[in-house]
Amino acid sequence: MATMQVDIVSAEEEIFSGEAEMVIAPSELGAVGIMPGHAQLLARLRPGEVLLRASGQDDQFFYVSGGILEVQPHVV
Numbered sequence: 001m002a003t004m005q006v007d008i009v010s011a012e013e014e015i016f017s018g019e020a021e022m023v024i025a026p027s028e029l030g031a032v033g034i035m036p037g038h039a040q041l042l043a044r045l046r047p048g049e050v051l052l053r054a055s056g057q058d059d060q061f062f063y064v065s066g067g068i069l070e071v072q073p074h075v076v
Contacts, residue, residue, distance in 0.1 A: 002036040024051040041071040
């Protein structure tokens with residue numbers, strides 16, 4: 001399955017950088033599911049869990065207290 005580059009960063013450090021097949025993030029308007037080829041998007045995040053799914057690996061969860069979600073053609 002196709003993958004995309006995912007970077008999760010805070011003001012202090014890089015928390016995650018790697019490939020994923022899907023990202024589910026808690027935006028202010030509800031959960032947003034992102035897969036490779038998703039339209040460009042800019043959204044505010046609310047506190048909650050970000051799910052990363054990669055082929056052949058266990059799902060990874062990251063807690064965010066808020067922030068900005070930016071989706072570009074090949075990078076989230």
